[in-house]
Amino acid sequence: MGKKIIVGITGASGVIYAQRLLHYLEESSEVEIVNLVITSAGATVIREELELKLSGVRESDAELLLGRATSKLKHFPVKDIGASIASGSYPVDAMVIIPCSVNTLGILAAGIVRDLVHRAADVTLKENRKLIVVPRETPLNRIHIENMLRLQQAGAIIIPAMPAFYHHPKTILDLVDHFVFRVMDHLGVTHSEDTAWQGRS
Numbered sequence: 475m476g477k478k479i480i481v482g483i484t485g486a487s488g489v490i491y492a493q494r495l496l497h498y499l500e501e502s503s504e505v506e507i508v509n510l511v512i513t514s515a516g517a518t519v520i521r522e523e524l525e526l527k528l529s530g531v532r533e534s535d536a537e538l539l540l541g542r543a544t545s546k547l548k549h550f551p552v553k554d555i556g557a558s559i560a561s562g563s564y565p566v567d568a569m570v571i572i573p574c575s576v577n578t579l580g581i582l583a584a585g586i587v588r589d590l591v592h593r594a595a596d597v598t599l600k601e602n603r604k605l606i607v608v609p610r611e612t613p614l615n616r617i618h619i620e621n622m623l624r625l626q627q628a629g630a631i632i633i634p635a636m637p638a639f640y641h642h643p644k645t646i647l648d649l650v651d652h653f654v655f656r657v658m659d660h661l662g663v664t665h666s667e668d669t670a671w672q673g674r675s
Contacts, residue, residue, distance in 0.1 A: 507546060
């Protein structure tokens with residue numbers, strides 16, 4: 475059996491990270507199912523940044539975001555609180571919220587559940603499964619930092635959207651993909667790129 479992963483997209487800039495992550499997860503032979511949830515604000519950012527006519531509620535949104543047909547991606551409307559991923563009895567290997575808005579960050583840190591992204595993340599934490607949160611905001615105020623600390627103390631992995639440069643990127647996509655590969659490292663999904671710093675020889 476392959477991995478089952480939840481991907482949440484919320485209303486922060488940087489939805490290209492989510493799009494590229496979905497691309498590589500869909501391609502991976504190690505991943506069986508990708509459960510996708512997009513908040514209404516996330517859909518708005520996708521429309522603005524990627525210029526895709528996404529509704530945020532249609533099943534076809536997953537294929538629109540991916541750019542091709544897929545049998546691996548399953549899209550859940552954000553208000554579908556009765557979805558399978560809302561229950562701890564539904565087995566998943568990990569969840570990643572990419573990008574994660576500071577609004578979502580604060581809601582999760584407070585243990586509040588208002589939609590399926592919040593519920594799936596809350597379930598992931600309570601079942602001691604891997605939750606990766608990719609905040610995209612700058613500058614950060616004290617509340618943001620304290621919320622990240624609180625989530626980390628609850629068991630989440632905080633990976634701010636900070637691209638690296640040691641791999642000598644030539645394009646924006648080089649920057650995006652290298653960061654996505656680092657997220658995949660933490661998801662436990664292998665990829666073709668060498669993301670480890672080898673040190674000076």
